Structures are given as C-alpha cells and as structure tokens.
Amino acid sequence: MAIFGNLKDIPFVDLAGRRGRRRGGRAVFGRPGGGGYAVGLEGGRVIYVRKGLRPLDPLQARSALLEVLRAQEGAFEFAPGSPPAEGTPLNWPLERLLLSLTNVEDERAVLRPHLPDPRTRFQAVEPEVWLEEPLCSFWERARPWLLKGASGEEVAAALSLELEDVLYYLHKLRLAGKVWPVRAYRKEGADAERKGLLARLLKSLLGRRG
Structure with a gap:
C-alpha cells in the first residue's frame, strides 16, 4: 500500500531508513515551485534517482538527495514494490549513503559561512x-x-x-x-x-x- 505524507512529519532519513531497508519501492518527493525527485530503492540500496523523467548521474543524484535531506517540508509518496530498471543502476548501500549524507550536511552547516x-x-x-x-x-x-x-x-x-x-x-x-x-x-x-x-x-x- 502506498504511503503519503510530508517531510516535516517524517524526514527523509527516517522514511528511507524505515522503508528502504525492509522492501523495495519508489519514493517521490515534491519540490518547491513544482517538479520533484523519484528515488528507486531495492534490497537496502538506492537504485536510481530521477528529476522528473530524467535519470540523474551519480554526482547529480547526490546533490538531489542532499536537497531532499535538507528539506524542512514537502509532500512525498512511497509506493512499495520493485523499482523499474532506469539505465545503469547506482547500487548505493542505503545505510552507508544516509550516514555519508548526514555527515556532509553537518560539515556544511559549519562551513556555510566560509x-x-x-x-x-x-x-x-x-x-x-x-x-x-x-x-x-x-x-x-x-x-x-x-x-x-x-x-x-x-x-x-x-x-x-x-x-x-x-x-x-x-x-x-x-x-x-x-x-x-x-x-x-x-x-x-x-x-x-x-x-x-x-x-x-x-x-x-x-x-x-x-
């Protein structure tokens, strides 16, 4: 069953951690001003990240996930199931990725004035x-x-x-x-x-x- 909500109630780290580890699926996150990102999860791994219909390369995908991580609010939908193939898969281990993104965001909070x-x-x-x-x-x-x-x-x-x-x-x-x-x-x-x-x-x- 699909889950709908807002990032102000369930942050991205919690949503991806709870749902991505247990089962595969596709999470869609809205963005201010329209558009959004779709994240494919399967077997505890990030398979792809899309902006609209366009698959993102690894550097762009990290940038998109950091944007979602920083978001204080924004609608999301999580639909369970195996994500469809989207070109060359990223195959990023979810737990390691979440830890890395969190560390980067903490570091950036310190570096932002500089x-x-x-x-x-x-x-x-x-x-x-x-x-x-x-x-x-x-x-x-x-x-x-x-x-x-x-x-x-x-x-x-x-x-x-x-x-x-x-x-x-x-x-x-x-x-x-x-x-x-x-x-x-x-x-x-x-x-x-x-x-x-x-x-x-x-x-x-x-x-x-x-």
Whole structure:
C-alpha cells in the first residue's frame, strides 16, 4: 500500500531508513515551485534517482538527495514494490549513503559561512593530490571549466548541480590546493615571474663581475 505524507512529519532519513531497508519501492518527493525527485530503492540500496523523467548521474543524484535531506517540508509518496530498471543502476548501500549524507550536511552547516561567493572565479592549479569521492568525481567533471577559470554559478549551471553543492566542493578543492581564486592565482603567478626575473638579473650582474 502506498504511503503519503510530508517531510516535516517524517524526514527523509527516517522514511528511507524505515522503508528502504525492509522492501523495495519508489519514493517521490515534491519540490518547491513544482517538479520533484523519484528515488528507486531495492534490497537496502538506492537504485536510481530521477528529476522528473530524467535519470540523474551519480554526482547529480547526490546533490538531489542532499536537497531532499535538507528539506524542512514537502509532500512525498512511497509506493512499495520493485523499482523499474532506469539505465545503469547506482547500487548505493542505503545505510552507508544516509550516514555519508548526514555527515556532509553537518560539515556544511559549519562551513556555510566560509563558502566562497558564487561569483568568485576559480582557476585549476592541479597539484598531485588524492581526492575522496564524491569530490574526485566533481573535480573530473568541473575540470574543463576550472582550467579556463569559472565561478561557482557557471559550474553549477554547466553541470546541472545545486549551487551550494558546487560552492562546498570548490571550498574543499581550495583547501586541497586544487583550485585558487583567479585574482590570487594570477597575482601569485606574477610574483613568481618577477622573482624569476630578479634572480636572472642578479645572476647576470654577478657573472659580469666575475
């Protein structure tokens, strides 16, 4: 039997935890302003996430689930049964995913005041740094734009991700040394170039004296 309700009464974590572990089914969550997400669950795993009729890739799916997790209210429907096939399945273990999403949301609550301005442009620096998922996937997807220099707003639009998710990823990439604000990056490059010129000039003068 289908279950209807509102996220203000049964938060997403409770709904997915109770229903997703026991049986498969499809949960549909409404969004403010229309549209919504459908989440396919089976055998304690997330099989797919859709926005309307469009299946989402893993990075977009995480962004959608974080949006549902943050939602204070919104209508939902849970219909039990095996979810239909939706392309390549995500096959995410539900309990591990819920724990990961909750940890990310807790971290973001602390970092939110420190997230960059959406209009700040970032440049890829590309040192050899190991990145965890999903940060690694975001880096690979956003890299073509960041190599040219792009703002959080531009990357969010290009990748069809929530803006706050992109700002969070950019903040983490900056801490890892993978990106840098464009002005700071250019200033640092200019300073290094000036130091190089001074070093060559000094070497030339010393050479003449010798």
